Amino acid sequence: MDTGTHIVMGVALGSIATLDPVIAHDPALAQAVLIGTLIGSQAPDLDTVLKLKNNAKYIRNHRGITHSIPALLIWPLLITGVIAHFYPISNMFHLWIWISIAVFFHVFVDIFNAYGTQALRPFTKKWVALGVINTFDPAIFGMHLAGIGLLFLGAHPGYTFLAIYVLLVGYYIIRFRQQAMIKKAVMETIPHVEQIITVPTLRFREWHLAITAKDHFFVGRAKNGAIHILDTFERCPIPSHPAIEAAKKDENLAAFLSFSPVYRWEVNEYSDHYEVRFTDLRYRNKGYYPFVAVVQLDRHFHVVSSYTGWIFSEGKLRKKLELIPG
Incomplete structure (x- = not known):
């Protein structure tokens, strides 16, 4: 609390x-x-x-x-x-x-x-x-x-x-009963569900949802008992990409992975650097996912900048990273 x-x-x-x-x-x-x-x-x-x-x-x-x-x-x-x-x-x-x-x-x-x-x-x-x-x-x-x-x-x-x-x-x-009803509704809406994470909001009858299914992650909202799917991401295992392997050794990404139970990853390659980003799917806010871990590496896979935490705009994230623009 x-x-x-x-x-x-x-x-x-x-x-x-x-x-x-x-x-x-x-x-x-x-x-x-x-x-x-x-x-x-x-x-x-x-x-x-x-x-x-x-x-x-x-x-x-x-x-x-x-x-x-x-x-x-x-x-x-x-x-x-x-x-x-x-x-x-x-x-x-x-x-x-x-x-x-x-x-x-x-x-x-x-x-x-x-x-x-x-x-x-x-x-x-x-x-x-x-x-x-x-x-x-x-x-x-x-x-x-x-x-x-x-x-x-x-x-x-x-x-x-x-x-x-x-x-x-x-x-x-009452809150446990609400959660049970939401999970039941999710199971009836989405096939092959493996995990449902509920995140209550300040509104009594509105909850954020992060759902793990067999092949996809679903991000949704439960409002007044109805389930609304807002985003769908393909569920891909983390590859053995050298940039990701090097990024995992950074304390910011390591901290993120020790805490976050459901996330998506991406690797972006630029002319002079790589950027590895992990995004927690639990905290969607107005279309943005504010809890992230980002690691930037040079072409030799040495970490040059990293950040993890709650950030609510791409511009502020770039200021936190400081060194290399996306």
Whole structure:
């Protein structure tokens, strides 16, 4: 989820913690728990700082080790220790429990996005992405804001957010049912489907689709239950072209391939260089595919420029590559 949603979820968990009798009878502990759940609900996204280094490091590592099984144990211990160092705590165990819940909850809700997480590391680096909730979901964020508003009106914090979370369970069930209906409709529309990736949008009844069939990739949209195919690409295995083999060694393309589950490739040969481009098919936006990896190589297959990330125009991509125009 986005940062704002994780923050309000931290407030929600800190509020639900007041139903714990130990915390309810200790205002100082309740305050420490709220601080802890706010920090715990953000901690796994500390890897966002990798974006300051470069996109390749960020793409390869974001929602990786910081969202892993060991991290679920390490983050609560670190946060509890820091809070206890600066704050008088009467019950470390209950503080640790609620911080652990906040960290777990952060990783858990991220699994429902199309982006997903590597939550099963170190056992596997496979991305777990259920694709039923947008990274920012207006309904989820709005319900949390409504709950915070009720707190200012004097509502009981624990029961208020407990009720909201019961409603959210129902909301998630509805989204799973929507996804199941969309996948069923796709299977009835396209023969020999092997994989369907759903990417929810900000609109409740509109989803992006990336579909892998036996011989083709289909990019589409589900709107009000109807399936619309927008683009079709022939499914071609990656060849052993020397430009591609050399490009795979570049950190930008390697990062892209470690993250993207469905993409198309192309190799363009110019008078003085080659250009290898891989395009993720999940994020079509107004006819453009913004998540790409591009590697430019000289005639001797040495990398001279490369880029990976989200880019929304060819002109901006050329500026990122800097060295050689297409």
